[in-house]
Amino acid sequence: MTLTGAEPIAFAHRGAMARERENTLPAFELALRLGATGLESDAWVTADGVVVLDHDGVVGPRLRRRAISSVPRAELPAHVPSLAELYAACGTAFELSLDVKDPAAIGPVVSVVRAAGVAERTWLCHHSLAVVTEWRGLAGDVRLVDSTRVSRLQDGVRGRARTLAARGIDAVNLHWQDWTPIYVELFHEAGVHAFGWDAQTAKVLDRLLATGIDAVYGNHVDRLVAAVARLAPPVPE
Template identity: 50%
Template structure:
């Protein structure tokens, strides 16, 4: 099971989505990292959660700033790979203005391939909604695509088999649901997804009991803020 350290799973008083947090997660045994990617005004992908910087009253959007005007603690994707390498799974939520998913994805994939070629691309998991994922699939054959959605959307889409079939047809690699939606009655859908070649992911897995439960359901990846718990349940990179 992949254990994605959410925003690097930073220690107390440590910035999330900053290189020290990511370094700590890998040193602690995480086999996956998670972050959010935004494009600067000059098209540079950087890692930050909400895409807004500065104190109240002086807030600036990352998309309105060029890369050279960002604080030094905001890593570009290129500096992330230069510092940490590409020997881990990397999940990215792609952010930006409406309709900007594809341009962010293209910039992220270009930097990833420059850093580690097809091997790095196959370790990159891009999260999004089904229409944008389906539109992007033909642009890159290696990158893994993750549909982050809700169980209600799955059921409204005809149920697990029908929705999973749509994911498979679109070349989507994984279905990602919030942890609380993975309940004992829903655990049976993991086998359905696996039969379709779709992995099952769970996000916001914080408690040891929750992580253990999801592992027991056979999920393929979980996202957590708690590094020690995550590594203990999911297994370390070294393992």
């Protein structure tokens, strides 16, 4: 059972990247058409303050790579979408998970999602708990996610669950191999959502969803959607 009792979120990692170029509008649009209930990407901010979606945060040929933070929006490749363009193309009826790799992007990201009216459906992730904690003070209306691994939890699973609850962090995101039903229960007891990433096969998805996880991330949208559907109780005849 998920924390809310609702169906787990099926986050399409970088959109429908198994079928379209990752982190592009066609990939995001296809993911939603295939039934994904969430989209995932990485957020960066350009030199002129525009939030864009890209994995590496650099553009250009190999020997002339430039950080997105040093490039104006107008000079980026055409396939790199802005966050505002994502909402314009796909609407707002989905959960959005953003790995904000450049902490400088947090303010612009929050501004865009607030303007779109979807702060409560936006999950902002970072691998540093200190950074995520700082974000809580800057943005009280968005959802925040501690992205980590069990091996990095010096305070242990129960301790981290209590820490996240105390700091107002909404979710923890662990690799699927880290999750057990007991770990999910510990976070749920603290009121913290449990997310699992890198779930690529039907076997892994079924195992992960059986723990009561609240969201799964994967590259294959059809597998994500099918696995979540298998959780649904049969319809009475």
